[in-house]
Amino acid sequence: MLDNNQLLRFTTAGSVDDGKSTLIGRLLYDSKSIFEDQLAAIENTSKKKGHDGVDLALFTDGLRDEREQGITIDVAYRYFTTPKRKFIIADTPGHIQYTRNMVTGASTANVATILIDARHGVIEQTKRHAFIASLLQIPHIIVCVNKMDLVEYSEEVFNNIVAQFEEISSKMLVTDVRFIPMSALLGDNVVNRSKKMGWYQGAPMLHTLETMHISSDVNKVDARFPVQTVLRPQSDRHRDYRGYVGRISSGVLRVGDEVTVLPSGFTSVIKGINLFDQELSEAFAPMSVSITLEDDIDISRGDMIVRSNNKPAASQDIEVMLCWLNDKPARPRAKYTIKHTSNDQKAMIKEVIYKVDINTLGRVNDNSELEMNSISKVKIRTTKPLMIDSYRENRTTGSIILVDDATNETVAAGMVV
Incomplete structure (x- = not known):
């Protein structure tokens, strides 16, 4: 039904x-x-x-x-x-x-x-x-x-x-x-x-x-929690509270789960999960929650909390299928800001591997500038590692956008391959 x-x-x-x-x-x-x-x-x-x-x-x-x-x-x-x-x-x-x-x-x-x-x-x-x-x-x-x-x-x-x-x-x-x-x-x-x-x-x-039968496109297996901010209430009642706030991108997290913080690699155990004033035993995508850990670890915006036995790849060299959205073309080695979940890093287009010919759907070995509406496979180098999954496995952690620092325009959208 x-x-x-x-x-x-x-x-x-x-x-x-x-x-x-x-x-x-x-x-x-x-x-x-x-x-x-x-x-x-x-x-x-x-x-x-x-x-x-x-x-x-x-x-x-x-x-x-x-x-x-x-x-x-x-x-x-x-x-x-x-x-x-x-x-x-x-x-x-x-x-x-x-x-x-x-x-x-x-x-x-x-x-x-x-x-x-x-x-x-x-x-x-x-x-x-x-x-x-x-x-x-x-x-x-x-x-x-x-x-x-x-x-x-x-x-x-x-x-x-x-x-x-x-x-x-x-x-x-x-x-x-x-x-x-x-x-x-x-x-x-x-x-x-x-x-x-x-x-x-x-x-x-x-x-x-x-x-038409539609199934959820949320990955329910790989637990990914990008940290958006650290919550430190100033009230006397919650003075010792240190919660990591964000939206669960995929999977399920439960109290007692052993987790790893990336990219540092430190491990801990989930102490509590809070939704406003409610205490939860588990939370799942796409819930926005606050998570506390048993150990005091240096965690900041852009870090990702994952299960220790199921980690994404952490890489500075990323291959993506890139749709160029801006009317100004980009040349290889151009520098931009890359946005991935809550993580913003400086990045450059290191190489255009190939472009797609829309008429034949074939590959064109052309490493010239990227033009508006072009679809290409490119290699991107970031200043710090990003925690990524392939777009096929996880839409949220497998997608990126590029922003022009000078104009603050979104110039491209990409899918990790």
Whole structure:
């Protein structure tokens, strides 16, 4: 049975004008998830723009520039609930220069919905978005073949696109891919089954999202506790209290567990676990707690508490798959701040091992500068060791971002390999 309170996060991706915002608008509109005042405001805006009916894309295109240009620029998050499940939607831009926003929107998604214009089939942006979804280990992909009304609801056109996408997905680490022919504008196979595509025997999109089994992406085996701060209350009652505060990234920690503090390597035993004024016998990801130890050890922000029999790798040389997000390119040996859990260090891009050709998904031995939207495998050198797991094993301790010290801009996101 489904948990009615279970939350499913999904992202939309696709090229410009493939209908992502319209699809979400139709999903919200037909599932009656729009408040009356919101609907009235959108209807008024639609009339001012000269539309005969409701412009469904306006439900997500909230920025003034987006409405004026008729495109999505920023990642728009929308929330809605059905009797079966709760949802968070991340509507991401289709323009190639905003591919970086797709990385942001998809980073926490359980499902990626990739839209394809039935008239154009699989294009470069389709491959790019599918590859990013694969890199981010999103377990489910729903391929929405949109605008079927413009190809006369042709089964042959749909089958050709399915074959095109299956050819590229076979080269990726994707376990579950589903295909739905639809018309977001007219509502075919979005919330309600289409009467114009009797040849399609699958479920419409909303039913697929409501019934899809999703498992937690939290690693429940490897206990990782990055320390954010040290808690030293000044009150007389708690004067001797020394707690290490943070959010458990993965696994379970219990009172009495033998733990090791990294990178120092000192060992101790968990004396207590506190959640506000509660004393707990155990805590698990993603709880934010305070932990006390039997021994007085020098621990500060950026250190990590782990079980002594299950340690991550501690390394200054890290290989990552890097998505370059900034419009200014980076050259090898450029210096940045690397952020990993609660640990900030200085780092430099030591080497570009290879770049990924989005069209062929092959490797290109090109160690030149990294450009916006490029996806590359690189080697990064840090000033001090980072406690890392591979992204495949642990999303939290296997992910990093790079920040430009001069502008404080996030320039890249990476996944440890």
